[in-house]
Amino acid sequence: MFGIYLKRELGRRKKAALVIAMGLALGIALVITVNSVSAGMNQAQDKVLKSLYGLGTDMTVTKAQSAPKAGSSQGPSFKFGATSSSGSSQSSDRVNTQGGQALASSLVTKVAGQKGVADAVGALTLNVTKVDGSFTxxxxxxxxxxxxxxxxxxxxxxxxxxxxxxxxxxxxxxxxFNVNSYSVAGIDVTNQTLGPLSTSKITTGKTFTTAQTNAKVAVISASYAKSKKYKVGSTFSISGTKFTVIGIATPSSSESTVDVYLPLKQAQTLGDSKNKVTTIYVKATDSQQISAVKSTIQKNISGTTVTTSADLASTVSGSLSTASNLATSVGKWLSIAVLIAAFLVAALLTSSAVSRRVREFGTLKALGWPSRKVTRQVVGESMVNGLIGGALGIALGLVAAHTVTAISPKLTAQLGSTGGGGTGGGPGGGQGGPGRQAASTTLKIALNAPVSLTTIALAVGLAVTGGLIAGAMGGWRASRMRPADALRSVS
Structure with a gap:
């Protein structure tokens, strides 16, 4: 009886039911779109941080650059000898460490031994400025x-x-003369799961072997290889040392912040930093205890700066940060406002429909229907309207999210300083830590809008809630009707 009557009444009022369902659908679709875009923003931010830190890296340990002594000059200097021949080509490289003050390699072992640390690996970041040309x-x-x-x-x-x-x-x-500046990272070839190279995939050639700890070989980024027209087997020189390209690496996400990867010992020789590193990459045993591990390292190893992904996340700027703020603040508040409006409209339309059915509900009560049964009838119709609205809203939300993913708008991300490591001198003198290294690099991220099962469940919950609110308001009004009201409405 209940099902038959419910089906008949909904069939008689298709337009009213569709208006109520569409109002709820728009609100639910907006919620799905905003949630999916916000999830895409978080994924994009994670890609930025992983491209700088390394997969599996939870934090980095650096040391602030010491202030230069009074009267000392850290400006670039290039020396060229005089030659008798006119137009002879000359070249000079200036290599300086980048990423703060150098740390002793022994600190890597000390950091690895701290409570809560699963693994640690050191890396040396260099900046090479090459000047070559000729005098006439x-x-x-x-x-x-x-x-x-x-x-x-x-x-x-x-x-x-x-x-x-x-x-x-x-x-x-x-x-x-031509001036060419590029970044070099010396990595521990015996442990490549952490550090700068871990975020890249070798697309041509091969990576380092554990036996190449001091070999004159290099892996270069795909973008740098393209700009210099290098390929596997090509050679290049840094300060008179010739290196052979054995592999070309493509970053898993965004752009690479390193142009050339060398074995750590070779980088230490070039940078005159024997047994030194500039950054220690750390992986925690438990991702939920990163803050505790950070405090432990800072307490037991004085003078160091520990930077976590959360520290870097707060410095992300560019269109990625702007869009993220809009999605999390304006978007969510807009979703809430639209949902409230949709719920109110659904409730008012349901209540108005009940007012036009005075004769119907009064007659049903005269036939013996109790008020709870009339209320159940109204709530049932509203619930069906809500579920229809939920289905339409989920469909619209999925279409909107798919459209965002298909378009994949490009967002830019740039990391500013978190105050960890001082500025290095000379050209390319970067600031400490991976975040500072990327401060001069703008990363482009394609925005996706993934829809999770949690978001779908939220949409269904909102549809049910909207139906219950509308049904409760209409049912309360229907329950107050008396059989005499039906007689008075007869003309």
Whole structure:
């Protein structure tokens, strides 16, 4: 009886039911879209942090750069010898450590032994500025001037007589030099699961072997290989040391912040930093205890700065940060406002429909229907409207999320300083820690909008809630009707 009557009444009021369902559907679709976009923002931020830290890395240990001594100069200096031949090519490299003050390699073992640390590995970050080009020797030529009157002379120092020869002048010559700056990371080839190279995949060639701890080989990023037209087997020199490219690495997400990867010992030799590292990458045994591990390291190893992914996340700027703030603040508040409006509209429309059914409900009560049964009838109709609205809202939300994923708008992300490591001197002198290394690099992230089962469950819950609110308001009004009201409505 209940089901038959419910089906008949909904069939009679298709337009009203559709209006109520569509109102709820729009609110639910907006909630799904905002939640999926917010989830996409979080994923994009995780990609940025992983590209800087390394997969599985929970924190990094660095040391702030010491202030330069008074009177010392940390500016770039390049020395070129004089040659007799004109146009001879000359080249000079300047290599400096990047990422704060160098740490003793022994600290890696000490950090690894701290409570809550699962693994630790050291890396040395360098910046190489290469200047190459040639000088062209000028030629001395004398110029002659003709006097305007015969026998006239001009006195004074440097004066010339009319018609005589002038002072010789150097004409032509000059210098033509190119400046190329790129980043180098010295990694522990015996443990490549942590650190800068762990976020990249070797797409051409191969990676380092454990036997190549001091080999003159290199892995380069795909973008750097493209710009320099390098391929596997190509060679290049840094400060007179020739390296052979054995692999090309493509970052798993976003852009690489390192151009060249070398074995740690080779990087230490180039940077004149024997047994030194600039960054220690740390993996915690429990991701829920990262803050406790950070405090332990800072307490037991004085003078170091420990930076976690949460510290870096707060410094993310660019369009990614702007969009994330809009999605989490404006978007959620807008969703709440639309949902409240949808619930109120559904409740008012249901209550209005009950008012137009005075004769119907009054007659049912005259036939013996109790108030609870009339209320159940109204609530049942509202619940069906709510579920229909929920189904439509989920469909609209999925379409909107799929559209965002299909378009994949590009967002930029840039990390600022968290105050961990001071600024290095000279060109390319980066700031400490991986976040500072990326401060001058803008990463582009494709935005996705994943829809989780939790979001779908939330949509179903909102649909049921909307139906219950509308049904409760309409049912309360229907329960207050008396059989006499039906008689009064008869004209």
């Amino acid at each position: 020797q000028g030629k001395a030529k004398s110029s002659t001037t003709s006097g305007s009157s015969s026998g006239g002379q001009q006195g004074g120092p440097g004066g010339t007589s009319s018609g005589g020869s002038g002072q010789p002048q150097v004409q032509g010559g000059g210098a033509n």
